[in-house]
Amino acid sequence: MQPTPTTGSEGAAWAHGGVDVHGRVAIVTGGASGIGRATVELLEARGVSVAVFDRTGAGLRVDVADPASVDAGVAEVRGTLGPVDILVNAAGVAAGGPLTDDAYLGEWERALAVNLTGTMLMVRACIDDLLRNGSGRIVNVASTEGLGASRGTGPYTVSKHGVVGFTRSLAVDYGRQGVTANAVCPGATLTGMTAVIPEEARDTYARRNVPVGRYARPEEIAHMIVALTAIEASYVNGAVIPVDGGLSAKAD
Numbered sequence: 001m002q003p004t005p006t007t008g009s010e011g012a013a014w015a016h017g018g019v020d021v022h023g024r025v026a027i028v029t030g031g032a033s034g035i036g037r038a039t040v041e042l043l044e045a046r047g048v049s050v051a052v053f054d055r056t057g058a059g060l061r062v063d064v065a066d067p068a069s070v071d072a073g074v075a076e077v078r079g080t081l082g083p084v085d086i087l088v089n090a091a092g093v094a095a096g097g098p099l100t101d102d103a104y105l106g107e108w109e110r111a112l113a114v115n116l117t118g119t120m121l122m123v124r125a126c127i128d129d130l131l132r133n134g135s136g137r138i139v140n141v142a143s144t145e146g147l148g149a150s151r152g153t154g155p156y157t158v159s160k161h162g163v164v165g166f167t168r169s170l171a172v173d174y175g176r177q178g179v180t181a182n183a184v185c186p187g188a189t190l191t192g193m194t195a196v197i198p199e200e201a202r203d204t205y206a207r208r209n210v211p212v213g214r215y216a217r218p219e220e221i222a223h224m225i226v227a228l229t230a231i232e233a234s235y236v237n238g239a240v241i242p243v244d245g246g247l248s249a250k251a252d
């Protein structure tokens with residue numbers, strides 16, 4: 001039988017009736033831009049206290065690939081906002097190129113360091129806080145390339161498959177203690193990461209490949225991320241959720 005959460009912050013939050021994240025503390029990595037920034041805005045609109053971790057922008061300057069930087073950033077949040085209830089790992093870099101290029105090893109190491117090791121370091125630094133009241137939430141932003149592969153993006157694809165695997169591992173390890181871990185897999189989304197692709201090429205790609213026929217706006221991804229941070233989302237654990245306009249459902 002499942003315990004009914006009627007005491008402490010969880011019970012109080014349920015009493016809000018839907019706006020259930022009110023008063024909680026979140027860290028969003030990559031929150032200076034794109035999907036991360038849209039997530040910050042939605043969480044703040046729901047009353048969450050949000051700390052942004054990014055290499056750029058007005059938030060805390062944290063390099064998620066650097067253990068000392070991550071640990072110092074999380075300690076600062078704990079000291080100012082309080083213990084972390086919600087962790088959204090959205091920091092990421094694109095990486096790829098031909099396997100035989102001289103640059104390939106560097107691309108591989110960079111993708112794994114930021115996208116995968118960065119996610120692990122963030123969870124490691126926050127896990128004691130997340131376990132504190134039995135309602136911690138971890139949302140890792142993977143990609144449709146965590147589900148399959150596109151041409152020429154080996155390092156990125158491997159890093160995002162790793163994020164999916166790590167998310168499942170967290171779900172199995174911590175589910176019993178009330179912490180959920182889920183992965184959101186965006187498809188093509190209009191952010192800094194894809195702004196380098198010429199508009200015409202983006203349109204052509206979307207028309208040919210994406211069932212809804214267009215790129216996502218960052219907030220269309222953020223809505224799913226925020227839904228997974230809700231206290232009521234307590235039975236969604238280890239899920240790997242495409243938010244891709246039907247891209248991963250397509251067979252031709």
Ligand SMILES: NC(=O)c1ccc[n+]([C@@H]2O[C@H](COP(=O)([O-])OP(=O)(O)OC[C@H]3O[C@@H](n4cnc5c(N)ncnc54)[C@H](O)[C@@H]3O)[C@@H](O)[C@H]2O)c1
Nearest residue numbers: 030033034035054055063064091092143188189191192193
């Ligand atoms: N845009 C897409 O089409 C798309 C598709 C699938 C998945 N994603 C994933 O979504 C996430 C968000 O990307 P986005 O599209 O919003 O791109 P973006 O470039 O707009 O945002 C990424 C943010 O991560 C930050 N960042 C990068 N390396 C960092 C580091 N070492 N430490 C701290 N911050 C760092 C950047 O400064 C930037 O603000 C990424 O994980 C990306 O892989 C994006």
